[in-house]
Amino acid sequence: MAANQFHGSMLQEAYTSGMNDRTNHYRRILNMYRRFHEAVVANYDAEVEVYRIAGKLELFEDLFNDGFMNHVKDKLETELALAHARLSDVKVSNLDWEMLGEPQIWR
Numbered sequence: 001m002a003a004n005q006f007h008g009s010m011l012q013e014a015y016t017s018g019m020n021d022r023t024n025h026y027r028r029i030l031n032m033y034r035r036f037h038e039a040v041v042a043n044y045d046a047e048v049e050v051y052r053i054a055g056k057l058e059l060f061e062d063l064f065n066d067g068f069m070n071h072v073k074d075k076l077e078t079e080l081a082l083a084h085a086r087l088s089d090v091k092v093s094n095l096d097w098e099m100l101g102e103p104q105i106w107r
Contacts, residue, residue: 029100039092046087053080 057076060069 025101029102032095032100036093036095039090043087043090043092046083046090050080050083050087053083 053076057073057080060073060076064073
């Protein structure tokens with residue numbers, strides 16, 4: 001009876017180990033995709049900010065051609081330069097499914 005118990009416990013340990021490995025594997029994939037999604041959202045937010053400020057500046061130039069609002073125009077141009085700098089700081093990397101052992105996902 002002791003041999004059957006030993007054999008059963010080895011199978012249970014192997015099953016548990018396999019389940020833990022699989023869980024960890026898919027947890028790593030999920031975390032990598034979460035970071036990718038966060039980077040895409042950050043990139044989108046930065047692009048929206050750039051286009052919003054550029055639109056304000058374009059509207060400002062269309063409406064006010066006079067020189068009395070130059071300080072507002074200068075402020076908008078500075079904001080636009082800062083928004084472009086923030087946009088260039090956001091990096092979106094590609095997901096490497098081969099590295100994760102899931103090459104079939106993009107085939």
